[in-house]
Amino acid sequence: MANLKIKVGTLQLKNPVMTASGTFGYGTEYSDFMDISRIGGIVVKGTTLRDRQGNQYPRMAETPSGMLNAVGLQNKGMEYFINHIYPTVKNIDTNILVNLSGSTIEDYIEGAERLNELEKIPGIELNISCPNVKEGGMAFGTSCLSAAQVVKAVRRVYKNDIMVKLSPNVTDISEIALAVEAEGADSVSLINTLLGMAINSETRKPVLSTITGGLSGPAVKPIALRMVWQVAQAVKIPVVGMGGIMNATDAIEFILAGASAIQVGTANFIDPTVTIKVLDGINDYLERHKFSSVSDIIGAMEI
Amino acid sequence: MANLKIKVGTLQLKNPVMTASGTFGYGTEYSDFMDISRIGGIVVKGTTLRDRQGNQYPRMAETPSGMLNAVGLQNKGMEYFINHIYPTVKNIDTNILVNLSGSTIEDYIEGAERLNELEKIPGIELNISCPNVKEGGMAFGTSCLSAAQVVKAVRRVYKNDIMVKLSPNVTDISEIALAVEAEGADSVSLINTLLGMAINSETRKPVLSTITGGLSGPAVKPIALRMVWQVAQAVKIPVVGMGGIMNATDAIEFILAGASAIQVGTANFIDPTVTIKVLDGINDYLERHKFSSVSDIIGAMEI
Amino acid sequence: MKKFMLDLIIKENVQLSNQYALLILTSSDKLPEMLPGQFAEVRVDGSSEVFLRRAISINYVDYSKNELWLLIQVVGEGTKRLAALKSAESVNLLLPLGNSFSIPSNKDSKVLLIGGGVGVAPLLFLGDFLKSKGIEVNFLLGARSKADLLQMSEFERFGTVYTTTEDGSHGEKGYVTQHSLLRESKFDHIYTCGPTPMMKAVAAYAHKTNTNCEVSLENTMACGFGVCLCCVTDTVDGHLCVCTEGPVFNITKLKWQI
Amino acid sequence: MKKFMLDLIIKENVQLSNQYALLILTSSDKLPEMLPGQFAEVRVDGSSEVFLRRAISINYVDYSKNELWLLIQVVGEGTKRLAALKSAESVNLLLPLGNSFSIPSNKDSKVLLIGGGVGVAPLLFLGDFLKSKGIEVNFLLGARSKADLLQMSEFERFGTVYTTTEDGSHGEKGYVTQHSLLRESKFDHIYTCGPTPMMKAVAAYAHKTNTNCEVSLENTMACGFGVCLCCVTDTVDGHLCVCTEGPVFNITKLKWQI
Ligand SMILES: Cc1cc2nc3c(=O)[nH]c(=O)nc-3n(C[C@H](O)[C@H](O)[C@H](O)COP(=O)(O)OP(=O)(O)OC[C@H]3O[C@@H](n4cnc5c(N)ncnc54)[C@H](O)[C@@H]3O)c2cc1C
């Protein structure tokens, strides 16, 4: 067994395999299929201060090697999370991070304050990149200024780990990463979904109720890998990579590009045990290539 | 037969099916496989003032439902084009556009001036979006200011049609489209490739000699479609859509999203007769849905 | 109920027509228990176009033979691949997923199972289940033409079968909701699965006649087990996932305009 | 030469081992003329991973039987799919692509064809072609072990076969360039195809002994017919496409450090 332990910001992960928000529920949905305590961390579904019904259906479209979703952050709100979900998930023996979303800075602040109370939540993933959260028509995550503002505000009130989730729908993602690093983010995670669209040519209507939605899955992997590499070159804080990871080889590519940990998203829908396979596969790779620890290969791509 | 004729800027196309620059050579390479005069237009390989050897190999990586390329605008230069290629391509009975690239504004101006001389070239596709053409480290096409500057300069010297090819690697593509429209572009075409990357986990090296490259193929279609729709909403000039078109259904989706014409790129590598199939398929669709003309379905997506 | 990811083996692929196939799957292990109304998420291999799994209803389970039946209608690339599977090939499934039809506690209940097109699939298993509980079952099955009426002899094993076809080639001519049975008899429970317009018409009938009615909904699904939240339907309790809170809903829960 | 896109039929798939397959393709139409050294771009169907075509050398053409042979080494998903094709299945190919080996005008030329691994593929067709022109052919074929020496009896039909294996299980032990033949004989023309390090060693030998030498290069290809410009190699004339200016290059054209 290679040493898979890794530190990401202030988080101690037993291994670099995490699950991506919105694709792993609250973890427990997977316990029929696998031992969820084996993975390094679970990022729960995007949570907002108040409950949200999300968008109208249809919310999903299959695309070549990927999918579009327009869920729109459906969730039962912070209060419900604290009272009804936290009591269960706090017993899962891994890092449980809450993916925190908001439509105003005040929402983020209040959400973060509430999460401070929860002993078994070691950190939040600050979602400033959902294609559906708007501020003056533009997601917080697509301008350095607004990204910095949110992080600054949350940093002031939140005492645990802040992982900031970045949007790929930008000209220069490193710039945004640097801006959030400067405001005290402990790490950055990327990428969230790319804004895409699908049309049904027979009905001549958009497939999604919201017209556009977020693209995920293997189709986006080359873009995600490039962004992780760019960001890892730019910042000093750890980078958590994701976007189309389907197997251990994909995960290793992200780690070689500079990710300290990775998140598996859409792949969980197709194979609910994929995280375990990725985990075991990373170990196999390290043993086969005679690395004693996963930290040996972070950013180890040779140019 | 439905009426497939369409006007794009000042160009009269016999049908909306064009070929994307860099994927159809100079057209003649396809004449063994199909009647190239049937298509609406051919955009020849990216041409620069002086000859370019392009990047080192490897220049290509296969990705899920797509490919990365890092050709780097290899071409024999404007002089060679005029003396050795133009004499042949001018006899092809369709619109031949030259995809013009440059690394300085002066290059673009000089290139456009040379192309003014060529009677059978009805227009240029101004490429301000190749992930390899740099200006201060950033492609012209990723800032409104520099995009506007190039178009303004070329508009001043070039008398025929100017189609400006936009980069998808931006936060807000409509903004760029509006900027080039304001400077006199006759139409915009999009998308060029998305910046991506591939790593070989076994060798721990980037697959491409240039580390990053341009992603094309069906993987990018949802993003391309979204951008075409956004740009078509924003500008008044015609929009030429491309990105992952593999068949007539894909083409129709772009037209419904607002494209007046489409370009087929990567698909030509897999099926060298695909443009004819797309063309015939568009006609079939129009007949089946009882539209008399392709112009009836431009932007006809119902929301 | 515990969910499983299983590799099952095609024991037989019965081509019912070029549009429909009945896959009979088996395993060397004992199949888990399933309930009528539940479905499986089937992985489609060997296609460059299909990325996600496909939801397919449990058509029938023969525990004695350790067989799972899936009835496939070819509508696109995914179902085309599934319908082309050959004997001895392996298929990966997640199952059993979703809730199930509720079974009347009163054995004397008059029940009617109304199916249209491939929507008949879950009703066969439901018919078997109801019959095994001692409840008398009536099926009302509708299709475009005789050729589209599937598994007729199977349905007859579990109850009385009434049919409608749009072209009149079998049973009464017209839609299921036009069948004389609905004018002549009164039922305590109606269960229905089929195209949405059909189910809405059935729901309207049930509403008008004050009949308890459950419908099995479809929706675009990415996961099938409640984690993606892509498959919601609008209910009196807000957006609920069809894959976990459904696919079976009592019509009183839905916000259908009926 | 005119290029074609053709759907050919698998007449036979000869499994040479679990790593190598020989596909024998045919057509109801007459196959077009092809030259030794040329290749085909083969479409890979039914895989979610493979997007582009795969380049495969023309291994042999039997015009009398209207057969095209392709020798496949399984290295990844694409070649795995190709090697698994079954009789009567259809395969879509672009062919013939690329240039070809140059044939000596002098019938008395001493020629040596050096192949390694699956790189032997184009040399069979070349051997046939040379022999038909009345030229005496010598093959020097290298592989890891006896099991990796492919189509030995076929090669013997067209010339004298020398072999090396790394483990000594057949012929001389070692690499092709260590074979005694190269010390004992002098050739006018060497043609080689195989792993790049092998071809470089052969080129070095040819350079040293002043022998005319052609190598068949590989490169990552997207199109195979000169339009994507992805497949270049560095030559004295700059970047040239391996798919159109090659795959066969005279070593004097290349910028190899030999
Ligand atoms: C709970 C549940 C149970 C189901 N049970 C069965 C079953 O037992 N047997 C069965 O054959 N199918 C069943 N379906 C439907 C089946 O999942 C879809 O037909 C399938 O996903 C279509 O996949 P495809 O790749 O063949 O078509 P796609 O390529 O995905 O779609 C092809 C075309 O069909 C249309 N389409 C997509 N989904 C449907 C749909 N659900 N109904 C009609 N048209 C559609 C699309 O809009 C598109 O135009 C069920 C669905 C659900 C949600």
Ligand SMILES: Cc1cc2nc3c(=O)[nH]c(=O)nc-3n(C[C@H](O)[C@H](O)[C@H](O)COP(=O)(O)OP(=O)(O)OC[C@H]3O[C@@H](n4cnc5c(N)ncnc54)[C@H](O)[C@@H]3O)c2cc1C
């Ligand atoms: C002109 C030409 C002629 C060829 N002739 C033949 C032939 O006759 N028979 C034959 O079997 N192959 C031949 N090849 C090689 C063949 O094209 C590749 O092996 C094939 O494309 C690999 O596809 P894949 O999907 O199986 O592997 P991929 O999944 O694409 O790659 C799998 C692994 O193999 C490595 N790989 C990729 N390409 C090659 C390669 N060319 N050689 C070795 N490893 C590679 C990759 O780096 C990767 O690690 C030829 C190539 C060219 C350019």
Ligand SMILES: Cc1cc2nc3c(=O)[nH]c(=O)nc-3n(C[C@H](O)[C@H](O)[C@H](O)COP(=O)(O)O)c2cc1C
């Ligand atoms: C159905 C779905 C729902 C998602 N919901 C969220 C969310 O609530 N918050 C968030 O930050 N990201 C969300 N994401 C984005 C994923 O966490 C991830 O960033 C993205 O899907 C890319 O990874 P992948 O390609 O592995 O799926 C969602 C993605 C999907 C597919």
Ligand SMILES: Cc1cc2nc3c(=O)[nH]c(=O)nc-3n(C[C@H](O)[C@H](O)[C@H](O)COP(=O)(O)O)c2cc1C
């Ligand atoms: C190999 C290759 C070379 C390309 N060269 C050029 C080029 O010279 N100029 C240009 O504007 N676009 C170039 N492109 C981009 C295409 O024209 C097109 O914008 C892009 O590939 C998206 O379309 P597709 O997905 O249909 O291929 C190239 C694309 C590929 C794949």
Ligand code: FES
């Ligand atoms: S399909 Fe994913 S929640 Fe229902």
Ligand code: FES
């Ligand atoms: S493979 Fe496209 S030019 Fe050679």
